[in-house]
Amino acid sequence: MSGSTSVPRPSFGDKGFIAPAEADILAGVQADINAAFGGKLNFSTSSGAATNATPQGQLAASEAAIIGDSNDNFLFYTNQVDPAYASGRMQDGIARIYFITRNPALPTIVTATCRGRVNVPIPAGALARATDGRLYQCQSGGTIPGSGAIDLQFACVQTGPIACPAGSLSTIYQAIPGWDSVNNAADGILGVDVESRAEFEFRRGQSVAQNSVGQVTSILGAVFNVDGVLDAFVTANDTGAPATIGGISIGANQLYVAAVGGTDQDVGTAIWTKKMPGGPYYSAANTTVTVLDSGSGYSLPYPSYTVKFQRPAVVSVKFAVSIANSSLVPATALSDIQGAIMNAFTGGDGGLRARIGSTIYASRFYPGIAALGPWAQIVSLKIGAAGAAAAFTASIATNVLTVTAIASGVLAVGQLIAGAGVAPSTIITAFGTGTGGNGTYTISGSQSVSSEAMTGTGLADSVALTIAQAPATSPADINLFLV
Secondary structure, eight states, X not given: XXXXXXXXXXXXXXXXXXXXXXXXXXXXXXXXXXXXXXXXXXXXXXXXXXOOOOHHHHHHHHHHHHHHHHHHHHHHHHHTTSTTTOOHHHHHHHHHTTTOOOOOOBEEEEEXXXXXXXXXXXXXXXXXXXXXXXXXXXXXXXXXXXXXXXXEEEEEEEESOOOOOTXXXXXXXXXXXXXXXXXXXXXXXXXBSSOOHHHHHHHHHHHGGGGSSSSHHHHHHHHHTSTTEEEEEEEEOOSSSOEXXXXXXXXXXXXXXXXXXXXXXXXXXXXXXXXOTTOOBOTTOSEEEEEEOOSSSOOSSOXXXXXXXXXXXXXXXXXXXXXXXXXXXXXXXXXXXXXXXXXXHTTTTSSOOXXXXXXXXXXXXXXXXXXXXXXXXXXXXXXXXXXXXXXXXXXXXXXEEEEEEEEEEOOOTTOEEEETTOOTTEEEEEESSOSSSSEEXXXXXXXXXXXXXXXXXXXXXXXXXXXXXXXXXXGGGEEEEEO
């Protein structure tokens, strides 16, 4: 079969596949049909009073649309071989070249303080229950030291971004003699559903360095590839003197590794397999494991090595969202906004999750809230690190906060106040007799709270974390104000 066409062809250039404009495709199809039927055809596709749609007009428009759709599908396919755009099965295929697969859904990780008798072991797999009834499993286990308390990582037995607010992991589910109590001082670090396109590509980029040894990126890629790891950060002080990096003082020539999730042993082994021999670890690291070299041809007893790394402190991030009050605001506004913020916080909006050592900007959360509907008219959105501004003892009567003791920091107008009995969305609106220390302060909302420990959170446009801090949040940290 031979012939010619006036429909412009796609082409390949320096930027890849180039599809012709659909207006040019339509013009080409009309020219072909016109030539076939002797010319002077009316290609109108209007159906108004002035003109009527013609069969040839509709036929040309449909054929042009089919060609355009075919070009669009091929353009999509050609983009899928580029890691910057690949998604789904095509992204999985690219990652397989690097011997990694997409992470399944991962659980929320909670750092809990376990108290009890000295030298009582709390094994990996020990269970605790949160106030919502969900169970959390101890990841690596540990032995209660002379202080009577040890911080251990627990993972929810259910996967996904399940909130575990501070103080909610409070019941020992499986009794162990000598283990008296469990409690989480900070929010759990939210788990994730199946790894998103952006998160998977980020990890694939890190994994490229896994084939090397001795580089910071080599270690980071290996740690990210450990089962259950939600986040990691690796850096090194390459100088001969102490240096402050990411807000943390690191000794001369020391390697710093921080990780959230995964067992201590798995993380330590991943670090050891990629670290060059001889260099010291971060001396103030809070986690130490022993790695046996059983895979290099040695016989028993295998050589052993001590590996140190950091389990970062959890920083609960609080939100104060003000929207315009109107009859359009639904009764579900608070829960809708909480869901939108938590979705973005964990990377569900298509970006990366809030990470160790990052700066979290309030503006990141605007699109998700605005997308809830025309009722979500944002007046302001501020965030802060929970309790970072002040810790104190106080009571509340109606709208007066009476502070009797300051543990740390300074109170200020605009701070978000939290405590066991304090109502959500309580903010200092004015000074009374107090101007930062003991005294009285006017707060939003009338309530009655007996004297208790409280915290004040300063609110701003961003929160900057050190490389020894991991961000977390929960619905209880997200406050709504109608103005």
